[in-house]
Amino acid sequence: MKQEGILRHAATRLLGLIPTLLVLITIAFFLIRVAPGGPFDSEKALPPEIRANLDAKYHLDEPLLQQYFRYLGQIISGDFGPSFQYKDWSVNELIAQGFPVSATLGGLAMLLAFVIGSLVGIAAALRQNSAADYSIMGVAMLGISIPNFVVAPLLILGVAVYAGWLPAGGWDWSWQRMVLPVVTLALPVIAYIARLMRGSMIEVLHSNFIRTARAKGLPERVVIRRHALKPAILPVISYMGPATAALITGSVVIERIYSIPGLGSYFVQGALNRDYTLVMGVVVFYGVVIIVLNFIVDLLYAWLNPRIRYDETQ
Amino acid sequence: MALLEVSGLEVRFDTPEGVVKAVNGMDFEVGEGETLAIVGESGAGKSQLVMAIMGLLAENGSASGVALFDGEDLMQMKPRELRGIRGRRIAMIFQDPMTSLNPYLTIEKQMIEVAMHHQGLARDEARAHAVEMLRAVRIPDPEERIRQYPHEYSGGMRQRVMIAIGLLCEPELLIADEPSTALDVTVQAQITELVGRLREQTRMSIILITHDLAAVAEVSDRIIVMYAGQMVETGTVDDIFYRPQHPYTRGLLASVPRLDRVSDDELQAIPGNPPNLLELPSGCPFRDRCSEATEGCRQPPPLWQGEGGRASRCVLPMDGGQIVAAEAVGEDGA
Ligand SMILES: Nc1ncnc2c1ncn2[C@@H]1O[C@H](COP(=O)(O)OP(=O)(O)OP(=O)(O)O)[C@@H](O)[C@H]1O
Ligand code: SF4
Ligand SMILES: [Mg+2]
Numbered sequence: 248m249k250q251e252g253i254l255r256h257a258a259t260r261l262l263g264l265i266p267t268l269l270v271l272i273t274i275a276f277f278l279i280r281v282a283p284g285g286p287f288d289s290e291k292a293l294p295p296e297i298r299a300n301l302d303a304k305y306h307l308d309e310p311l312l313q314q315y316f317r318y319l320g321q322i323i324s325g326d327f328g329p330s331f332q333y334k335d336w337s338v339n340e341l342i343a344q345g346f347p348v349s350a351t352l353g354g355l356a357m358l359l360a361f362v363i364g365s366l367v368g369i370a371a372a373l374r375q376n377s378a379a380d381y382s383i384m385g386v387a388m389l390g391i392s393i394p395n396f397v398v399a400p401l402l403i404l405g406v407a408v409y410a411g412w413l414p415a416g417g418w419d420w421s422w423q424r425m426v427l428p429v430v431t432l433a434l435p436v437i438a439y440i441a442r443l444m445r446g447s448m449i450e451v452l453h454s455n456f457i458r459t460a461r462a463k464g465l466p467e468r469v470v471i472r473r474h475a476l477k478p479a480i481l482p483v484i485s486y487m488g489p490a491t492a493a494l495i496t497g498s499v500v501i502e503r504i505y506s507i508p509g510l511g512s513y514f515v516q517g518a519l520n521r522d523y524t525l526v527m528g529v530v531v532f533y534g535v536v537i538i539v540l541n542f543i544v545d546l547l548y549a550w551l552n553p554r555i556r557y558d559e560t561q
Numbered sequence: 562m563a564l565l566e567v568s569g570l571e572v573r574f575d576t577p578e579g580v581v582k583a584v585n586g587m588d589f590e591v592g593e594g595e596t597l598a599i600v601g602e603s604g605a606g607k608s609q610l611v612m613a614i615m616g617l618l619a620e621n622g623s624a625s626g627v628a629l630f631d632g633e634d635l636m637q638m639k640p641r642e643l644r645g646i647r648g649r650r651i652a653m654i655f656q657d658p659m660t661s662l663n664p665y666l667t668i669e670k671q672m673i674e675v676a677m678h679h680q681g682l683a684r685d686e687a688r689a690h691a692v693e694m695l696r697a698v699r700i701p702d703p704e705e706r707i708r709q710y711p712h713e714y715s716g717g718m719r720q721r722v723m724i725a726i727g728l729l730c731e732p733e734l735l736i737a738d739e740p741s742t743a744l745d746v747t748v749q750a751q752i753t754e755l756v757g758r759l760r761e762q763t764r765m766s767i768i769l770i771t772h773d774l775a776a777v778a779e780v781s782d783r784i785i786v787m788y789a790g791q792m793v794e795t796g797t798v799d800d801i802f803y804r805p806q807h808p809y810t811r812g813l814l815a816s817v818p819r820l821d822r823v824s825d826d827e828l829q830a831i832p833g834n835p836p837n838l839l840e841l842p843s844g845c846p847f848r849d850r851c852s853e854a855t856e857g858c859r860q861p862p863p864l865w866q867g868e869g870g871r872a873s874r875c876v877l878p879m880d881g882g883q884i885v886a887a888e889a890v891g892e893d894g895a
Contacts, residue, residue, distance in 0.1 A: 455660040464648030
């Protein structure tokens with residue numbers, strides 16, 4: 248009965264996302280066209296008739312509103328159109344190429360951050376206010392405040408250039424090339440999750456039902472694992488939706504520093520070159536990714552929390 | 562030898578404002594099969610007294626004194642030994658049924674873990690045992706309801722579940738900390754009735770904590786009246802109801818309109834507030850609220866003892882009692 252409720256909730260939630268996406272597409276579509284310059288401006292001195300041909304080919308000669316509806320119709324059929332800049336490629340193909348790289352990086356970083364962050368947070372909570380707790384949290388604070396673009400070069404210098412343990416950049420799907428970018432991406436998230444987990448674990452350990460569990464004479468390890476872990480991890484779960492999205496979509500800087508051909512790199516190129524279709528395609532695609540991730544986390548949360556019910560009242 | 566013998570028990574809490582003197586030298590016994598009621602206003606130290614015995618004080622709390630359970634001092638036990646007693650030989654039911662069960666686990670999980678851990682039962686044996694206990698505390702349809710989560714239970718039903726959990730291992734001592742206070746009046750009566758039934762049907766000893774003197778009349782053997790972390794008077798139910806000695810006890814009784822009625826009155830009939838536990842006055846802590854206070858009450862009042870464990874702590878003489886000690890808990894005292 249609960250499962251059904253969650254499924255029904257899922258369906259309504261999904262329907263509700265359509266307007267959100269529509270707004271996103273609309274804003275992105277008009278914003279990029281308001282920006283000065285056009286896709287073919289950089290290629291200097293195009294003869295006017297070729298220019299006109301190009302514009303006609305890509306429907307850039309039509310009124311803006313007409314272009315907008317044409318575009319909408321196109322993406323409903325799942326087609327983001329041809330890239331202006333990468334002439335032999337469609338945007339769909341570019342996304343298919345770049346996204347798996349970015350998703351792998353982001354996904355691995357999130358996994359790493361979740362496991363390590365949670366463990367560190369729990370360890371700190373169980374040693375609350377001890378020297379170990381303070382040093383762990385001090386390091387975590389540093390982890391949050393040092394930006395990626397500082398950490399990455401330091402890691403490259405230390406681990407790749409001086410020690411020579413790992414390659415400094417590039418991409419070939421080997422784990423050696425994944426380690427540094429994944430670690431760079433994960434560090435601040437580890438720190439954040441550790442703090443989140445510590446706080447919520449401490450709070451849960453003070454609740455009455457934990458006292459009941461202790462009064463039952465259960466070993467402390469069981470009290471933590473069976474009674475405290477689930478409620479303590481819920482805030483981390485809700486943070487993971489936006490955090491995963493940010494890791495997958497926000498690795499632009501990291502991809503540049505480590506010269507990784509992820510979607511972020513394409514996106515930057517596309518924006519610099521006014522590659523309307525590429526930029527739009529990536530924006531819409533990211534929008535869908537973010538929404539889907541948040542949605543999954545939402546369901547996960549509901550599934551973990553028996554008090555959330557999606558029945559008639561919702 | 563009594564099942565539980567407590568002496569000189571003190572509980573202190575370290576706070577930024579200073580040290581809270583929550584329990585100030587409690588001495589009492591609970592015999593086998595006996596039901597002891599501990600009565601007092603909110604903040605009297607009733608809960609912290611039993612928390613200390615169970616080793617469940619908050620992190621900022623510390624306890625001293627002796628609590629012999631079946632001859633062994635609970636206060637000196639290693640955590641591991643204490644865990645072997647908690648839930649198995651001493652069970653505790655808490656004041657707030659709404660938050661005392663884990664909202665993320667089914668009732669089944671929360672029950673069978675006790676039987677599996679302490680009695681080594683297999684999962685389905687433990688489950689059958691749990692269902693039986695739910696039936697014993699009159700949860701309707703226990704096979705079905707055991708699969709539900711706490712939020713699917715009403716407050717009264719949750720407290721029944723807590724009692725059922727407490728009874729799983731047939732403990733020698735059940736500590737019930739205001740098991741019905743948070744519930745509405747009719748449910749309160751049912752829970753009190755349930756405790757009364759347990760008392761008659763089992764050989765279990767019970768410590769029943771309450772601030773409602775009327776509610777304990779029919780279900781207890783002896784009563785301890787507590788004020789500011791101290792015992793002020795103790796005796797049998799009849800002693801306390803018909804021959805109260807201490808002005809505070811009399812005040813409590815005056816706030817109970819009829820003895821045979823279950824009252825939901827807060828015991829506000831005594832004017833004034835309990836003393837600040839951060840700065841307990843030397844002398845009698847009830848002094849500011851006592852209509853019979855005299856200059857002599859600025860000194861620690863004497864402890865009178867009489868036949869059959871009867872005692873009162875007051876300058877006023879106790880019928881048939883003798884002074885055994887004058888103890889101080891305040892600034893000038895111990
Ligand atoms: N962790 C703590 N830190 C500081 N003071 C505390 C702490 N726990 C309890 N106290 C104080 O100890 C005193 C006794 O508390 P206790 O819970 O034993 O009262 P009680 O008699 O059970 O009252 P009630 O009927 O309200 O449950 C109270 O003044 C309370 O504020
Ligand atoms: S000692 Fe004095 S103040 Fe305290 S209860 Fe007795 S008469 Fe009242
Ligand atoms: Mg209490």
